[in-house]
Every structure is written in C-alpha cells, then in structure tokens.
Amino acid sequence: MTTPLVPNLTLHWDDADSHTLTGYQRHGGYSALKKAFTAGADGVIQIVKDSGLRGRGGAGFPTGMKWGFVPQNDGKPHYLVVNADESEPGACKDIPLMIANPHSLVEGVIISSFAIRANHAFIYIRGETPHPIRRVRAAVAAAYQAGLLGKNIQGSGFDLDVVVHSGAGAYICGEETALLDSLEGRRGQPRLKPPFPAVAGLYASPTVINNAETIASVPAIINNGADWYKSYGTEKSPGIKLFAVSGHVKRPGIYEAPLGITMRELITYAGGMKSDLPLKFWIPGGSSVPMLTADHLDIPLTYEDMAAAGTMLGTGTPMVFDTSTSVVKAVIRWIEFYKHESCGKCTPCREGTYWMVDILKRMEKGKAQLSDMDLLVDISAQISGRSFCALGDAAATPFPAALKYFKEEFEEVIKMAGAQA
C-alpha cells in the first residue's frame, strides 16, 4: 500500500499568484482567523493541543503544550517569534513555503499570537535568502492593508504587529535562544536555560518560538479541526508534513505527506534515483541527524520510528546519496560546516570542531593514520552531551554515524593514501 501525498500547504503552489493575498484568499485563506476569534484564545490552544501538532523545526516538541507554558495574566507583554532561520545543510522546506505561500504563515502568526495573548510577533528569516524575506514582507504589508494586522483585527478587539527580521548569516541563530539574542541586537549566542523562553524570552518576557512550518500548519488545523489533522500520521506523530527530498533523486522537491510515509515511497515520488545508481546512504532530516542506509528505507518517517532506528526525524528534509558519493568527503563537508558555524561560546564545540576538521583535512590529503578514526570517535564523544547547545551535539553526529556503516571506506581511504605516499 502506498501512502498518498496530502497537499495542504502546498496545494496551490502551482497558481501563479499563490504568494499573493488574492491567491491565498481565493482558496479560503484567512477563513481560519474568524474561527479562531470565535473559539477564543484558550479554545485555539485546546484545538492545537488536540491536534497533536509537533514542532517542525527538528525537536518535535508538542506545540499546544509549548503554548500552554506561557503564564497568563502576568502583566508582561507576550511575544511570538517565528523561527524561519532555516540554515541546516539539507533543510529546505520553510524557504519554499515562505516563497510560495507566505500568507499561510501570516495567518498562522495571527492565530498563534491571539492564542498566546501576544500583540507583537517577529518572523526571523535567514538573511542569505532575500526572496522569502521579500515575499513575507509583502505578505505582511498586504495583511496590514487588508486590516488583517494592526489594531482591532476584523473587529475582534485583538491587536497585532508583525516585524519581519532578516538574520545576518549565522547558523547558530536558528537555536531559539541565540535567535532571541540576535533579535535583541546582540551577538547570536545561546542563552543559559532556565529561564526558558516561555517565562523569560524576548526582552525578558514570555515568548513562544515556533518553526515557520509549525505556525503555517495552524490555520488548516483550525479550519478542519483537530480530528482531521489527527486522522493523518501515527498516534505519536500525527498530521502531515513537508518532506523536502534532495540529493540524488530525479525530482528533488517538497512532498507533503502524512508522517509515517517511508523513504522508499518518497524516493518513488521523487522519480527514483537520479542516475539509476543504487542508494548508498540517506539522512532523514538535515545534517545534524545520523545517517541511514538502504536497509532503513521502509521505516516509517515518524519521530518515534526514527528514534528507534538510532536517528531523528529532524526537520524532515531527507538527503539522498547514491554510490557515486564518498561518505568520507560528505562527513568532511558537514563537519567543516559546523566548525564554520560554531558560535564559539562553549569549549567543546569551538575547539572540538576545529580539531575534527584538522584531522579530516589530513585524512583528505592522505596524511591520516588508522588510529585517527578512534581519535575522531573520542573527540565526538567529548563534544556530545557536553556542549552548551544542540549545535555541539549536531557536530558530533556525522562521524560516528558514518563509521557505523562505512568503517571500511574510511580505512580504505586512509590506507590508499598511505600507499600513494
């Protein structure tokens, strides 16, 4: 049985004007807003809780529960911050979403802000990608024009201002507390927790930070109900998700499907392997999660099944590599990325990535020894779980995962280089 695709956010991307207010409203856009106002703030939180929506930024934290952490009637301003700083190697779902359907995000922002009693929302978009920034800015401007943002939105008495903020080119700013520091005008480095953002986030006020896809999913849930959403996916991973398939497939792109679809199915939807070479390895959701092989193609893409397989669903943006790829070079590129993006705050990530790249570069040049593999495993272990934020853990992931399946290839590269020398 093949899992069918369920276009929801992507349904009208073929329309020439899908990014405009007219295009969005032609298909019922902003109708969820009225329902949300009728349901009331607590009602919206309940619906989102019931839907089982989990954060689409990688960690998969239940969204409704996150909203519920925000203290009510505390006299402080609340903020909604949308994390659209999509920078993970291999992750490319929020950017196309914001290009093709920015109003779903804007409507989601309004409903979510209403639910958590925020009158000020920020959309933090990766700075290297000007096109989605332009599209979201235009969408926000159009929403203001149409009375969907600003004072007393649609007579509901609810006020909301939205700021679209462009990042300045740091991967770390996708980490939610670093993002907050960056938004406040500081250097982007992660903050000590507690306090958690729900209690003291942006400007030390209660703040909800959600991924762009998560927020964009909210209008459909309000429109169609929690049960509709839950009818897709599994019990622990309900709903539908954007799967951005990239790499050695014939038709890389966004495939919107229920959670639980398998990689084999996604590759089929993507037209099969690019040069009809066999698949060598794949990564479920960005370079931060451990790789899998052809043996794992039939495991359902859910939070729980991926965890059981020793990896993570992550952002749900699978990268596919065929046998023309050197796993050694792939690992080197990823770790170089983490070294380049390490913010420098904590020792393990700052120094550990520096060291790993040093060894891997040596390996690439044929100057490594077999014992360096143990050393790299050791260094990864010295970073993992000891760094300040998840970035260090991410940097410690690729090598041990690659070694698990491709130890011989590493040994071969080292030995071959030795023979050449």
Next chain:
Amino acid sequence: MTILANSNQPKSNDNDLITAVIDGIAVRVPKGTLAIRAAEMLGIEIPRFCDHPALSPVAACRMCLVEIEGMPKPQPSCAITLTEGMQVKTQNSSQVASSAQEGVMEFLLLNHPLDCPTCDKGGECPLQNQAMSNGRADSRFEGTKRNFQKAININAQVLLDRERCVSCARCTRFADEIAGDPSLELLERGAKQQVGVADDQPFESYYSGNTVQICPVGALTSAAYRFRARPFDLVSSESVCEHCASGCSLRTDSRRGKVLRRLAGDDSEVNEEWNCDKGRFAFRHLMQDRITTPLVREHGELRPASWPEAIRYAAEGLRNQRAAVLAGGRLTLEDAYAYSRFARVALGTNNVDFRNRTASSEEQDFLTNHVAGTGLGVTYQDLEDAQVVVVIGFEPEEESPIIMLRLRKAVRNKTLKVIAIDSANSLGFKKLNADLRLTKPGNESAAISELIKDLQDQNSIILVGERLASSHGAFSATVAVAEKVGARIGWVPRRAGERAAVDAGLLPNLLPAGRKVFEPRDREVVASAWGVSVEHIPTKPGLTQLEIISSAVQGEIDAIVTAGVDINDVANHAAFAAALNKTFVVSLENRASSVIEFADVVLPVGAITERAGTFVDWEGRLRTFDAVMQESLALTDARVLHLIAIELGHTFKDDAKVTSLRSSYSSLGAVSKPGTMNLVAASTTKTGLVLAGWHHLLDNGSLQAGEPHLAATARAVVAKVSSETAQANGLISGNRVIVRSKLGAITLPLEISEVAPETIWLPLNSEGSSVAMQLQIDIGAEVSVSDGGAI
C-alpha cells in the same frame, strides 16, 4: 576560589534551606545555591574558568561539568542550582564527570600556545594548575594551532594575547556587569572568537586592571607588570590603598624591596574583590623622587645632615615660637594622632588644620559634630541595602570609585535609586542611572531642601563630598533634611588620610576622637591619655589653614610644620608660598614636594609601604596594615615628631610605636551621638557665570607620577557647558574656550554637555587645567569666558 558574602549566592534564610548531596556528603544550603558554591563549602574544588562568584553564570567553558543523578548529560555545576535531594557527583566520585573535565581541558589546551615559560601568569595560572590536576598527561593534537597577532592593547594599560585566551568571558562580563563600561566584547565566532574592542573605542574604564586579575590565563596582562617578575619570586603582603577614601584592601607584591605590582585584595565588606586602576597601577611614587636623608638649610641651600643634627635644628627653630601645623591628607591615623599631640603639647598651639583644599567654617562645624570620632557609620553594605542614596558634591566614580561599584551593584539589582545633586552630568552618574539635579555651584542648599519629598519614608542615605565646603549653607541644609526624614549622612573626602585627620583632631577646635578643645572634661581625658598635665593642652582657639597662611604673611606666625601638603593644591598658593617663605618651615616628607624649596629642615619619613599604620576610610572603618617592606629603616612621622618633642623637652606616656599610638587613640573611645551643628542659611543666589569642577580620578595628582600607561587612560580634558550657556556666551562646540579669572586663564577644548545653567565645568587638576594654579580660584567663583577659536 573565592566565596563572597555578596556573590551570586543567595542570602541565607533558615526557612529556605534545602539538603543536597555532593560526592556522598550531605550539605544544607539556601535554596538557589549553585552546585559549585556548595561544593566549595564542603572543600570540594571543581575546576572552572568562566565561573566567578561575582559575575553572572554563563556555563561557557564547560570545565566544571559534574554528574547529576537523573540527568542524562553531565551538567555545568556553575549554573545548576541545587534542589532538595539532588545527588551531585564531581570528578572525585564520578567517571562521567572526570572524563568530561579531562575532555574539556584537552580542548582548551588545543589552541593554547603553551608558552608558560614566558608567560606572566606562569606559576599562578588556573589553566596551568587545573591542567595538572584535571587534565591528560599529554596532548593528542598534532595540527597547527590557531594564530593571532601577539599582545595587542585594549587600552594603554592592558594588553591582550588572544592566543592564550580561553573565551571564559570573565573580562567581558566584568566590563558589562561590574564596571558598566561594556566596550570590551567577544567578537567573531567559532575558533576565531576573540575578546576585543571596536577600532576607535579602547576599553576606557577606571576599573580595567581588574580584568587582568580575574583572567584565568595569561591573556590579559598589564603594561606595568608584563615580563617584570615571576610569581614565585614575589613576596605578597596585605596592604591598604593610599589613593582615596574608598579604603580598598590591596595585595602588594614586591621583590627585593621593590614593589612590582598591586592587586585588589579580597574584602567583602569594602572593595569586595575589585579596585580602581589608580590604586592598582599608581605605585611608582613609592620609589620615585624619594628623599633619603635629612636636609637642613645653610646659606640658603639645603644640604644633607645627620638625623641628630636635623632634629636639633628643627627643635631650635620651633622652640618658643608662634607655630602651626599643616598636615595634609596622606597621613595614617597614628601619624595624624601624633601631629595632633605634637602641636598641642610640644608646640603649645591649636593652630592645626589638615584641609589643604577648599574649606569652610560650616564644614568644620559639620565635621566636628557629625564625623569626628563617630567610628563606623554608613557602610558599603548600607549603601547596597538602601532604597535611595543621594550624592551631593560628590561624583562617586571620579572621587571614590569603589563607592561607585557598590552603588551600581544595587542599581543593577533594581533595589536602589540614586539621586545626584551636582553641577554636571558624568559617565558615573549615567552608569548609576542617577536622577541628576543639575545645580549651579552655590545653589546646592535649595536643591538639598527639596529632597524631603524624595526621601520621605525611604531607607535613605546622603553622601556628601568635600567639594560641598565651597557651597555656603549646603552642609546645614543636608543636616536639616537628614534630620527631618531620618536619613543617614556619610562624608566622603577625596584623600585617604582626611577621615583619620578629623578623627585625630587635626582641626583647630578638635582634639582626638571627637573631643573638643573648649570642653574641660575632654581636655582632661586627652591629657590623661597622653600622660601630660591638662595645662599642656592649650585652650586658646586655633587658626584654620587659611588663617594660618594669612597670619604668617602678616608676621604673626613664626614657624610651620608641614606634612603631605602641596601648595599648588590651593587657590591661594601665592600667599601660601609667601607664608612659608616668611616662616621657619619643618617639612616631614617622603618625596620631593612643592614645600621643600621653602623648608628650613626636611625630615624624610617612610613611604606607606615602609611602615605600619591605619587608614580610616569614608565609612569610618579602620583599615590597619603592616609594613610591606619589613626590613625598611625609614621612620614614621610619629617617630620623627617624637624625637623633636624630646629635644624640646616633652615626654608622653607612650612611645612613638604605631601600636602604642593606636591603643592610645582607641582608649579615648568613640562619640556616641552627633553634636548639634550651628545651621547657617544659604547665601543669596550667585548671578553670572561661575566655575564648577571636580578632580578626574586620573589626573596630575602627585601620587600618579611616573605612570605613563596609566596616565594614557585618563579621560579627555575638556571644559563643559550647556548649550544655553554656550549660546549666551558665544562659545562654539569643538572650538577652544578661554576661561578667565582675575588672576589667570585656562584654555581647553569645549564640549557641550549637561551642565547646570550659568556654569562652566573644568577638571580641577588635569593636564592644561590646573584650576588652583592657573585661575587661583575655588569652585563657585565667578569667571568670564570667550571663544578660543578652532582647534
């Protein structure tokens, strides 16, 4: 591994204690205590770099990782607050913790140059020490270390070696959280992360030297100490700073009789563990221009003399003369006490005054009734605990920088509001977020009277500075307001010895410990402490410094004994010089000074490092210290005075030992309640443009001699006026301004700033702006100004 009473550790409250277990040992601590602090209490040392008890936790270095039961990953003990029943395992009992620490240490040494043999920190380096205790025996890193240009200046005084830096962010947090000068920051990212400053913005802070002291590696060094010594060759002595009335505890490090550096000492009640750059770096005066032998004047020239000859010469010159004592602000309590006794008994006079600065009879009355002999009054902790602190005629950062740090600490905690009554805004006032009431010099008493509405029902303290002596009625208004609202008053002089001088009775109406010259009972008590008959204490009221100078000029004073006095500090220095010229002058001094050219006999005394003594800080706290140079043969002022007194035929109950004088003073007891001050009304408001100003912390003060690096961090020397004043007087911002008194002029660049109306602000003793020397007027005096053209 300091534990501070006021560190980031919550205050103990019996109802709020929890029990946690560290390495199997139960510990009861206040809720919110950090694991690393609790471990310290048990004597368990967890290695750390970024952790500092006085700075907010960052958990960046990861050196202090420990295992906590129930938590999957090792946790930074510097950021984990203990909860009831928490089980913490440090490197002593957990493989997870010790291997995590070893791993972090290996990482830290990866890019560290390991240049310990040439590093100033070698031998006292937490990185070195903890690499030995918590690191691997050797490194597995074979690659190329990260390179940076070697030491670069972050200001003229502090150098940064980025290769040695471990990115602990102590210095940057100090700059931001403690000093409030956040121009030191971490820049770049990843392995390129580095401490730095903006190109055009050096780390301008009066507290910059503290970053050198708290740096856990050799990344920050001072120009003054760099490559000068090895820590294991140094002898460290506890000492007390001689530069101002803050009373900082210091650690003085010397080698073979020479001071090589000074560090802030730990004293949670006073300076916590900070000090200012002046206290840290300005110590060359201890060794420079020293007078090493007695000198006597013969045929108009000073020539070296033996001690017996010089003492005899001095005694003969003073015998049966109409004499006076002008002993300035550098004196210890014991020395000041000796001068007080010497003047009364040996010279038979009450002509004694320590105030070599603007002074008034109203101030004298205030000091007599509210300061002298009152012991410990308002304290640093009181400032921290207050709801409102008013500073009047006192700029905390410039005039007593540790008060500034304590006030700022409370302001940052949002528990304190600072109100300032002064003539101009300043960086210090801004850092205190002060409610500044710009007041034209002379008009203070009106502004003070309005404080009632701010202080009503508040736990409030009023700090008054010595500058207030120039404002008629200001002390009276302060006392009146304080009495009305129940506020407490603290007097903050600028010099380290002034409070001791007041307590020792170096005023014409005062005997030691607040005893009064005109009170028969007081005279009896003092005479008995001195072991002299009461007739030996003169009853005739003495003269103030101003009166002594004018009397001497008129030939009514024959001889003057001076100590620590610079004639260039006062506006009437011409008269002062004439007075000294006309009289027999005995100068007790440790360095060449402006008095020496007038002296008939110069008697060298020990520098502050060469003798024991006690400074009394602004709180009235006794800051007792021992000699740093134990082997020094230098004499104290008291010892020299004792020799002259003996020559004059006087003996006292006690000898001139510091300890004897100290116990003699303390036998007099303390004043239990303030006296009644004679309140005076303010004079009429001055019209026309008047002079305002204060001393910059770093200026031409004689104790800062020979410190070019320190001097280079001084603030810009500019005149300041408000834009209205500029407009009214045709002054142009960025141009020079010429400030004129009847006797002279000062030309400085003009800055438009927040200044009181009809007021021009000048630094009082900076390069090109020596108000006493050049204008020969006091603050509050009328001046005229004109545009001095483009710079």
